[in-house]
Structures are given as C-alpha cells and as structure tokens.
Amino acid sequence: MHPSIAENDVAHICELLFQSAAEGLVVVGARGTILLVNPRMEELFGYAPNELIGKSIEVLVPLADRKAHEHHRAGYEARPAKRPMGIGLDLQGQRKDGSTFPVEVSLNHFTLNGEMYVMGLLTDITKRHAAEVELLKVNNDLEHRVEQRTAEVKAAERNLREALEKEKELNALKSRFVSMASHEFRTPLSTILSSVDLIGRYNDGPHRANIERHVAKVRSKVRELTVMLDDLLSLEKLELDQVQCIPAEFDLVDLCIEVLEELRDLAKPGQEIRFDHAGSERRMKQDPRMIANVLRNLLTNAMKYSPEDRPIVLRTAIDGGTATVEVADRGIGIPEEDQPHMFERFFRAGNAVTIQGTGLGLNIVRRYLDLMGGTISFTSRLGEGTTFTISLPARATP
Structure with missing residues (x-):
C-alpha cells in the first residue's frame, strides 16, 4: 500500500511539472484570453515572464491566420474535445519579434467552478520540419534522377536500335555488293585465265621462256584473286546461315x-x-x-x-x-x-x-x-x- 501524498505536495508536484516541462503549456479562458503559461512557452515565443498573461491567444498566431483561428476557437469552445490541433495543416506560431516557426499543438479542456478552460501543449518542430523538407527534397531529387536516368536509358535504347537498323542496312548493302562484285569478277577472271592458257599454248617464239614465266605469274595472281572471291562468297553465305x-x-x-x-x-x-x-x-x-x-x-x-x-x-x-x-x-x-x-x-x-x-x-x-x-x-x-x-x-x- 502506497503512502498517501498530501494535497499541498500534489500541488507542488504539479507546479514543478508545469514549470519544468520541455513543451510549451498555455491555459486559455473565455474568449481566448491567456491565463497561464509556463517558462518554456515564454521562451519559445520570446516573451518576458507574465508578459503574455491577459493577452488574446491569437497574439501567438501569424497575422494572416488570426481570423481563421478565431473561427476555429469558437467552434472548439462549442464542441470541446481532446484532440490534436490543425490535423493535416502546417501550423505556425508567431514570436514577439514577428518571426514564425512550425509548431505542433494538442488541445484538452477542463471545467473549474463552472467555467471551461482550454489547455494547449505546444511543441517546436523546427528541426523535424527541416528534416521533412530535406527528405522531401531528397525524394524529389531522387525521383528526378530516376526520371532523368529512365529518359537517358530510353534515349540510349532508341539510339542503339537506330544504330542497329543502320548496321543491318549497311550489312545488307555490303552483302549485296560482295555478292554482285564476286560474281561479276568471275567472268573476266575466267576470260583472263583462258587467254593466258592460249598464250602459253601457242607461243613458239624465241622468248618462250620469258613469256611462260610471265604467263605463270598472271595465272598465279588470277588464282589468288579467285581464292579471295571464294572467301568473300563463303563468308557471305556463312553470315546469312546459307x-x-x-x-x-x-x-x-x-x-x-x-x-x-x-x-x-x-x-x-x-x-x-x-x-x-x-x-x-x-x-x-x-x-x-x-x-x-x-x-x-x-x-x-x-x-x-x-x-x-x-x-x-x-x-x-x-x-x-x-x-x-x-x-x-x-x-x-x-x-x-x-x-x-x-x-x-x-x-x-x-x-x-x-x-x-x-x-x-x-x-x-x-x-x-x-x-x-x-x-x-x-x-x-x-x-x-x-x-x-x-x-x-x-x-x-x-
């Protein structure tokens, strides 16, 4: 059985928690009047101790959002409930010097002596917001890089396909030329070889030995050319799987x-x-x-x-x-x-x-x-x- 805590001790503990909390705490009364703030709240918004007491809660809201905030506050007072504030919105707080910073707010209400009060718990999320912005930037940059890389790959694929088509056209043209040239060369080479054979056969003059030597040289070169043409035709047929x-x-x-x-x-x-x-x-x-x-x-x-x-x-x-x-x-x-x-x-x-x-x-x-x-x-x-x-x-x- 735990020993009981005296009422004045409970009050002291609550005061310590309120004063030393890492988040800003604010208690608002009727018509949005600030009744109580802790030191962290004053520190976050740049106010001196007790300077916020009696001011409207809208003083902590950026000027452009105050009208909307008054409307939302009236709605909350009509239907109070424990909930986060501004779900799905980027909430901003405004410091005394006019600068703003991102905040996260949780609301709760309580009734004392027949009066309803609203307590707000406020957290400075500047670092988290900066991290989220940086993460979004990184994600966007990554998406851009992926899109860019995808576009580059598609462009390279397109260029490769076009180059392949050109290569196919060039190979087809080369094959047609090789085939045509090889066949066209065969006829004159055969004629040359036949003429050389006739020269060698009907030569009975005094220079027969020299003529035969040159005839043999011509015959040899014709056969070399024939071998080359045979190689070209063979290669063409092999390439075409023929x-x-x-x-x-x-x-x-x-x-x-x-x-x-x-x-x-x-x-x-x-x-x-x-x-x-x-x-x-x-x-x-x-x-x-x-x-x-x-x-x-x-x-x-x-x-x-x-x-x-x-x-x-x-x-x-x-x-x-x-x-x-x-x-x-x-x-x-x-x-x-x-x-x-x-x-x-x-x-x-x-x-x-x-x-x-x-x-x-x-x-x-x-x-x-x-x-x-x-x-x-x-x-x-x-x-x-x-x-x-x-x-x-x-x-x-x-």
Missing part, C-alpha cells in the same frame, strides 16, 4: 591430291608440298566441298607466308573414326600476342600486313569445321613456322 553440311562418301587422299594440283601454280620457286597419308583407311563421309575449302585455305596460307625453297608438309590420317589433317610450314610464324585473335574475321598478324590477304580464311575454316563437328588448333614460333591441326569425325552423324 551454308549446309552435305555429307558424301569420298576418298580423302584423292581429294588432297586434287587440291594440291589446283594450287600448284601458287607455289613459290623451290616450294615443295610433301603429302603423306598414314594408314590404309582413306574413305570418309563428310562434306567434300567444305574439306576442300579448308585444305585450300590452310595450304594457300602456308605457301603465302613461307619463303622460297621451304618445304610445306600435308599429313592426313583416318583412325578410330576420326580424321586428322595437319598442315605444317617453316614460314614467318605468328607473333605470340596475335595468336589468340587468329580466327577472328579480318584479323591479320602484325608481321603479315605487307602480304596480300583478306584475313577471312581462318575464320571461314573454323566455321566450316564447326558445321562438320570438327576442331582446329595450331602451334607457332615466330620465324620458325606454324602447324595447323584439324580433327573431325570421319563419318558425319545424321
């Missing part, structure tokens, strides 16, 4: 001999291509056109990037269901830093830029081998030569 692997039975040795004979005119003086097939198994089922194209590219590169009087070796084998083709030369080799890029379109090694070529051959070779389920790898040492090794199934799967 290349299909059509397996057929063929003799690998016969195919190699046929390609070697076809490329004979491209060999430099003293270049000897040695061909060796290991084992007795010679027949396989793959796309012979693709295999021939792969052989042409690898052998042409070997001749092109090897000096005169250097041998080139072509080795083949069919063993355990796998066909292996190896082309080795003793040419200029490939710089180590260029080796990871050798199968990229149009890439040419740094030590090969002065030698005629398109940079398409190895890319086409690898893509043909991909279609046939094969692989290609190579080893190379600068100044010593390069060896390309191909491995693919000897029997194409349906």
Whole structure:
C-alpha cells in the first residue's frame, strides 16, 4: 500500500511539472484570453515572464491566420474535445519579434467552478520540419534522377536500335555488293585465265621462256584473286546461315591430291608440298566441298607466308573414326600476342600486313569445321613456322 501524498505536495508536484516541462503549456479562458503559461512557452515565443498573461491567444498566431483561428476557437469552445490541433495543416506560431516557426499543438479542456478552460501543449518542430523538407527534397531529387536516368536509358535504347537498323542496312548493302562484285569478277577472271592458257599454248617464239614465266605469274595472281572471291562468297553465305553440311562418301587422299594440283601454280620457286597419308583407311563421309575449302585455305596460307625453297608438309590420317589433317610450314610464324585473335574475321598478324590477304580464311575454316563437328588448333614460333591441326569425325552423324 502506497503512502498517501498530501494535497499541498500534489500541488507542488504539479507546479514543478508545469514549470519544468520541455513543451510549451498555455491555459486559455473565455474568449481566448491567456491565463497561464509556463517558462518554456515564454521562451519559445520570446516573451518576458507574465508578459503574455491577459493577452488574446491569437497574439501567438501569424497575422494572416488570426481570423481563421478565431473561427476555429469558437467552434472548439462549442464542441470541446481532446484532440490534436490543425490535423493535416502546417501550423505556425508567431514570436514577439514577428518571426514564425512550425509548431505542433494538442488541445484538452477542463471545467473549474463552472467555467471551461482550454489547455494547449505546444511543441517546436523546427528541426523535424527541416528534416521533412530535406527528405522531401531528397525524394524529389531522387525521383528526378530516376526520371532523368529512365529518359537517358530510353534515349540510349532508341539510339542503339537506330544504330542497329543502320548496321543491318549497311550489312545488307555490303552483302549485296560482295555478292554482285564476286560474281561479276568471275567472268573476266575466267576470260583472263583462258587467254593466258592460249598464250602459253601457242607461243613458239624465241622468248618462250620469258613469256611462260610471265604467263605463270598472271595465272598465279588470277588464282589468288579467285581464292579471295571464294572467301568473300563463303563468308557471305556463312553470315546469312546459307551454308549446309552435305555429307558424301569420298576418298580423302584423292581429294588432297586434287587440291594440291589446283594450287600448284601458287607455289613459290623451290616450294615443295610433301603429302603423306598414314594408314590404309582413306574413305570418309563428310562434306567434300567444305574439306576442300579448308585444305585450300590452310595450304594457300602456308605457301603465302613461307619463303622460297621451304618445304610445306600435308599429313592426313583416318583412325578410330576420326580424321586428322595437319598442315605444317617453316614460314614467318605468328607473333605470340596475335595468336589468340587468329580466327577472328579480318584479323591479320602484325608481321603479315605487307602480304596480300583478306584475313577471312581462318575464320571461314573454323566455321566450316564447326558445321562438320570438327576442331582446329595450331602451334607457332615466330620465324620458325606454324602447324595447323584439324580433327573431325570421319563419318558425319545424321
């Protein structure tokens, strides 16, 4: 059981609470007259002790809001209730010097000796209001940044789409040009080659040796141009997914001999291509056109990037269901830093830029081998030569 508190002690406690409260306290009587304020209230509004006593409560309200406040006060006096003041509104208090600050007010009423009094609890929310304003500013800024970023992403997406369309148009135009140019070049090249053959056949004059040498040179260059055109056409078809692997039975040795004979005119003086097939198994089922194209590219590169009087070796084998083709030369080799890029379109090694070529051959070779389920790898040492090794199934799967 708690000991009772004397009435005068209760009054003293209430006085201490009133005087030391962290919020402003005000008691208003009839017609809004201020009857009592605590020190915190006087401090908030900049008044001296007891200076507010007897003044109208509207003196603490900004001038522009006083008429409305009188109306609200009359309404509260008619229907008093415990509640916050100005719900949903930004309430402002006005100091003695005329400056204003944001406040939060709670109202309560009590009756004493038949008279109704209203007590207000007022809190200075300047810091909270500033934080809310800053938070709103940050949110607005964030929303603006999101909107701006979204607009930038959409603009970038639009630009990328437009660039992609232009790229598609350019690629289509390039493909049409390559196709047209390749086909158009074939006719004059065939005519030139036929004329060169006729010149070589009907030349019986005293300068026969010189003529034959020049005829061989022209024939070699025509074949080089033909190889380039073949590469361009092959690339175009690969890009358009128009290349299909059509397996057929063929003799690998016969195919190699046929390609070697076809490329004979491209060999430099003293270049000897040695061909060796290991084992007795010679027949396989793959796309012979693709295999021939792969052989042409690898052998042409070997001749092109090897000096005169250097041998080139072509080795083949069919063993355990796998066909292996190896082309080795003793040419200029490939710089180590260029080796990871050798199968990229149009890439040419740094030590090969002065030698005629398109940079398409190895890319086409690898893509043909991909279609046939094969692989290609190579080893190379600068100044010593390069060896390309191909491995693919000897029997194409349906």
